[in-house]
Amino acid sequence: MDVSLWFAFAAGVLSFFSPCVFPLLPAYVSHLTGGSGLRDNKAAAGRGILLSRSAGFIIGFSAIFIIMGASASVVGQFFSDYRKLIEQLAGILIVVFGLQMAGLLKIRLLMTEKRVMTDKPSMNLTGSIFLGMAFASGWSPCVGLALSSILLLASSTDTLNHGILLLSVYSLGLAIPFVIISFVLSHSLAIMKKINRQLNKLAYINGGIMILLGILVFSGQMQVISAWLSSYSLFSL
Structure with a gap:
């Protein structure tokens, strides 16, 4: 059992439920469904269209994230002789990102935002x-920090x-709640309003997870814990 994969999945889920992404979901769903928008307090598009367009959206962002992951790994391999230093620097930066997510730091550079949303609605896959x-x-300030940490x-x-x-696991963590909430929107917006009220609490959780991840990476305990859990799992079988 690799602990880093659980962190990646949790980061993906919590990135989705961030103040930078979750409130914009109706706008993304509207774009995905060709500008159908909302009607009677729910998404106007049919479930078939919603499923196929959501699948395309997930394929799109997963491809970019995976390419980023491959690029980061290649850079890390190139500096393999300095792996210990890279781990320590990465751990420090991840802790800083976690503190920023939790609102305990207010570094203006990390709060800059760039959103890309085409004005033309999606008409096909x-x-x-x-x-x-x-x-x-x-x-965005929320997704960028979590993604940068991974x-x-x-x-x-x-x-x-x-x-x-x-x-890939980070993308999966982002994709699963996206599909679920998209289908919820085909019934009602009520659950979104309830979740919106809890986003600040989720920001603390997200920040706490990233801080813990940073400490484990800096101390070199990530692999130790993963090895211990793997041994325990094998022993229990």
Whole structure:
């Protein structure tokens, strides 16, 4: 059991439920469904269209994230002789990102935002894929910090495949709640309003997870814990 994969998945889920992404979901759903928008307090598009367009959106952002993960791993491999230093620097930066997420730091540079949202609604699967790629390329204070933390983790991994796996799991953590909430929107917006009221609490959770991840990476305990859990799992079988 690799602890880093659990961190990557949790970061993906909590990135989705961030103040930078979650409130914008109705706008993204509207773009994905060709500008159908909302009607009677719910998404106007049919479930079939919603599913296919959501799949395209997920493919788009996953492709970009995985490419980022592969690139980070390649850079890390290039500086393999300095792996210990890279891990320590990555750990420090991840802790700083976690403190920023939790609102305990207010570094203006980390609060800059770039959103990419095309004015033209998606009319087919290909358009949905490009919208997903645009979403992944648009950095925001919330997603950017969580994603950067996982990319830093990928840069300190031993193999290229593991870096790709980390960002694949991060994408999965982002994709699962996206599909679920998108379908919820086809029924009602009520649950979104309830979740919106809890976003500040989730920011603390997200920040806490990143701080813990940074400490484990800095101290070199990530692999130790993963090895221990793997041994325990094998023993229990």
